[in-house]
Amino acid sequence: MTPTITAFQESPDQGQGQARDMRVRWALEEVHQPYGVRLVSFREMKEPEHLRIQPFGQIPSYEEGELQLFESGAIVLHIAERGTGLLPDDLDARARAITWMFAALNTVEPPLVEIEAAMLVEGDKPWYAQRLPLLQERARTRLDSLSRRLGDAQWLDGSFSAGDLMMIGVLFRTKDLGLLEKYPNLHAYVGRGESRPAFRRAFAAQHAVFEASQHA
Amino acid sequence: MTPTITAFQESPDQGQGQARDMRVRWALEEVHQPYGVRLVSFREMKEPEHLRIQPFGQIPSYEEGELQLFESGAIVLHIAERGTGLLPDDLDARARAITWMFAALNTVEPPLVEIEAAMLVEGDKPWYAQRLPLLQERARTRLDSLSRRLGDAQWLDGSFSAGDLMMIGVLFRTKDLGLLEKYPNLHAYVGRGESRPAFRRAFAAQHAVFEASQHA
16 A cells, blocks of 8 residues: 655745655655655645644645554654664664654754744844844754764664654754754764665655746 | 653652653553652753763653663653553554654644743743743644544543543643633543543652652
């Protein structure tokens, strides 16, 4: 059964791969699972048909026969459990890889998204310039910890796993905030992720959606 | 092997059960798994010994023989996979329960934590009063979606699962923000969680830590 995922019909990031479907595409490519994509417009995302699958009116979602999932973390975990190469066989190592998935999504991503949201929604507010250092400091606290833990290692815990995929997906997404420049090891870590063939195929696929929308 | 978790030595919330060890305690109680607790001070949390287990210098962490985990989401998932009663046997239903865990942590919790952080860190800033409605609106968008999806159901997807545990853990944690009052079904949902014997045992255990610290 070929799964179908949803992605933005109109890429808000001009095809830079910053939307959350990128992580899901990357995971599918890592396990060599063919997939279909249903593009949804911003209007369709808030309509009952999509809300039945994605109750928060976002992308991505995942459909595979009767199964309907949402949340990039849950989808990537499902793909990793069904396929091979994204989760270690050893049960302890597997639990640690999943820990890094949650760390990426619940500890590292929120302060980065907060900066993005502030830029987008409060960039014209009088307090924006005063708040930005506060937000950057909060993000750096997390990046300091992550950088210290990664050290000189290639990946967070042994071989490349769904934990790395999710962490790199989060860091890649917020690359243009300029926060990674202070951390050569995190910068190189993201680069290792980006150079994986599966990442490149995923990136090309989402970029093609943007290209097509330009010529529509 | 009895697992050991970490929790705050000095409860920042005066024993109200809002720290993230509460979710882990609750999951352990649901599966009837005895556990030990190691209390850490704010100073110890930032020291190398704790950072080896929890690289972001937070609580909770989880140790079980050689296995060391952190992130409440990863720990609860590990407990749910080892025990019985928190994840359905049916694989599709299991994947959906895990989806709600990620939704709780990555979609519902961040805007609630953002309000808490603003109150704590920016409560005395001139922009606080102007920003608060923005933050509340962001949180309500998520709560609206959650309330609509839950509807009249007892739990989010069939029987009580780790997804409900995590969602109720998140909503319970931020109960005193006053945001739930607009949603009678979410309020009742949290109440159903709180009335579970396992929740009560977990709450009593973390409250006892606070009580003990008062008489130390």
